[in-house]
Amino acid sequence: MGLEMSAAPGTEQSLKRTPLYDLHLALGARMVPFAGYAMPVQYPPGILKEHLHTRDKAGLFDVSHMGQASLIGPSHAGVAAALEALVPADISNLGLGRQRYTQLLTDGGGIIDDLMVTRSASAKEDGNLTLVVNASRKDVDYTHISRRLPSDVRLEPMPDRALLALQGPAAVDVLAKHSSAVAGLGFMAASSGSIGGIDCRISRSGYTGEDGFEISVAASRAADLANLLLADERVKPIGLGARDSLRLEAGLCLYGHDIDETTSPIEADLAWSIQKRRRTEGGFPGAARIQEELARGPRRRRIGLRPEGRAPAREGTEILSMLGERLGIVTSGGFGPSVSGPVAMGYVLADYASPGTPVNLMVRGKALAAEIVTLPFVPHRYARKS
Amino acid sequence: MASECFTKDHEWIRVEGGVGTVGITDHAQGQLGDVVFVEVPEPGRKVTAGEAVAVVESVKAASDVFAPVSGEILEANGELAANFALVNEDAEGKAWFFKIRLADESQLAGLMDRAAYEAFIKESH
Numbered sequence: 105m106g107l108e109m110s111a112a113p114g115t116e117q118s119l120k121r122t123p124l125y126d127l128h129l130a131l132g133a134r135m136v137p138f139a140g141y142a143m144p145v146q147y148p149p150g151i152l153k154e155h156l157h158t159r160d161k162a163g164l165f166d167v168s169h170m171g172q173a174s175l176i177g178p179s180h181a182g183v184a185a186a187l188e189a190l191v192p193a194d195i196s197n198l199g200l201g202r203q204r205y206t207q208l209l210t211d212g213g214g215i216i217d218d219l220m221v222t223r224s225a226s227a228k229e230d231g232n233l234t235l236v237v238n239a240s241r242k243d244v245d246y247t248h249i250s251r252r253l254p255s256d257v258r259l260e261p262m263p264d265r266a267l268l269a270l271q272g273p274a275a276v277d278v279l280a281k282h283s284s285a286v287a288g289l290g291f292m293a294a295s296s297g298s299i300g301g302i303d304c305r306i307s308r309s310g311y312t313g314e315d316g317f318e319i320s321v322a323a324s325r326a327a328d329l330a331n332l333l334l335a336d337e338r339v340k341p342i343g344l345g346a347r348d349s350l351r352l353e354a355g356l357c358l359y360g361h362d363i364d365e366t367t368s369p370i371e372a373d374l375a376w377s378i379q380k381r382r383r384t385e386g387g388f389p390g391a392a393r394i395q396e397e398l399a400r401g402p403r404r405r406r407i408g409l410r411p412e413g414r415a416p417a418r419e420g421t422e423i424l425s426m427l428g429e430r431l432g433i434v435t436s437g438g439f440g441p442s443v444s445g446p447v448a449m450g451y452v453l454a455d456y457a458s459p460g461t462p463v464n465l466m467v468r469g470k471a472l473a474a475e476i477v478t479l480p481f482v483p484h485r486y487a488r489k490s
Numbered sequence: 491m492a493s494e495c496f497t498k499d500h501e502w503i504r505v506e507g508g509v510g511t512v513g514i515t516d517h518a519q520g521q522l523g524d525v526v527f528v529e530v531p532e533p534g535r536k537v538t539a540g541e542a543v544a545v546v547e548s549v550k551a552a553s554d555v556f557a558p559v560s561g562e563i564l565e566a567n568g569e570l571a572a573n574f575a576l577v578n579e580d581a582e583g584k585a586w587f588f589k590i591r592l593a594d595e596s597q598l599a600g601l602m603d604r605a606a607y608e609a610f611i612k613e614s615h
Contacts, residue, residue, distance in 0.1 A: 105499050105514055105546060105553040151549040152524040345550050414527050416547055439526035439549050
């Protein structure tokens with residue numbers, strides 16, 4: 105049998121390390137190459153237990169490989185206008201201490217990357233937005249953004265900062281023990297504050313579908329922060345393997361798999377991330393295509409798939425109609441530990457995208473019955489303020 | 491007495507009376523992690539050495555299980571098909587995948603014994 109998960113010998117030396125590399129080894133992680141970094145794919149309990157622990161209590165993820173950068177301009181209006189020329193979200197009406205999900209777009213409306221944009225809670229820091237981008241797209245994104253900025257706005261990557269995510273229903277109580285900054289934060293809100301005496305930037309967001317936080321911290325204090333959080337018995341370290349199964353069950357896109365430069369935000373079912381003013385006014389790359397797709401519907405759509413039986417359908421699996429017509433392809437698929445069965449997402453022609461539509465998935469040359477379903481597979485449990 | 495051999499693809503085969511029992515090694519299950527799906531071959535199927543005949547999937551990935559030798563599939567492990575986690579619990583015992591009637595016992599000479607397999611996995615890490 106093939107063992108795809110073992111890293112080729114000798115590759116580790118050329119890989120970058122996050123500030124938590126030594127801690128991962130001490131915790132018994134299995135390290136794999138990911139986006140040029142040596143990252144923990146799992147710890148001794150394994151992906152299944154790590155996944156279920158995160159949904160039950162709290163998981164700590166090292167996501168320091170992701171790109172953190174500041175976009176700095178003369179005023180919020182100035183920096184927002186500069187970013188709005190690159191993304192379809194409304195950045196000018198982003199409030200103090202608020203965070204928004206958006207995409208960098210090609211002129212054809214394809215997705216260069218997806219990212220989080222945060223406006224500082226402090227009015228004194230206005231004119232400064234924080235971006236968090238995918239590790240695999242850092243260089244592409246930074247070059248793209250820098251080339252298109254007006255002269256009074258600049259991009260400053262922050263390679264000296266680590267990023268930790270604490271996710272799960274217990275995350276808020278764990279953090280509240282060490283910080284007064286978190287209890288009052290709602291979903292997609294951000295603030296600066298101390299966690300156990302360590303200066304951090306905290307946002308209430310994540311990539312698991314659970315309530316949780318992402319915490320930016322100076323690289324030099326990252327291990328102290330991780331150890332402080334891991335000292336709580338409700339918190340376990342979680343690797344990239346469970347991060348992937350958690351985000352798949354939550355119906356969240358993984359760049360390079362579910363979205364890329366050939367997919368538009370509308371095809372990817374991300375229209376919710378384009379606010380009303382931008383839909384009407386346009387003024388972002390690919391606006392003509394995106395407005396057309398909003399009005400008439402896209403040619404294909406991202407959907408969820410529940411295969412019957414137990415066999416997972418992996419990325420690249422063909423999706424066929426009951427008559428054998430090729431409808432599209434699976435872009436992420438595997439086993440959902442909380443669903444306790446196979447789950448997948450992919451793209452199909454728009455006429456076949458309605459929940460309940462039966463399809464066949466071609467797995468190892470055999471047709472596997474499946475159904476189009478609504479995403480997410482596991483309900484989101486974000487701390488939304490009503 | 492049964493003779494036990496191993497492949498570079500991490501299958502084991504124990505042969506007695508011209509019939510081999512095949513599974514994946516304990517080392518392989520450890521590398522895979524939690525097994526969430528197994529597909530075993532149909533009895534009666536004729537296979538050649540190196541052919542993909544079964545599948546084992548972890549949360550993360552699907553892997554083929556190859557026939558260590560040529561022959562005819564006699565039986566698949568029904569208990570395994572009902573309880574995939576058996577692979578993690580007892581890879582080299584109860585979690586056998588299939589039994590095969592060997593077409594040519596001399597093919598076993600191309601496989602490793604346990605000592606050679608253990609040296610092989612040490613070397614590749």
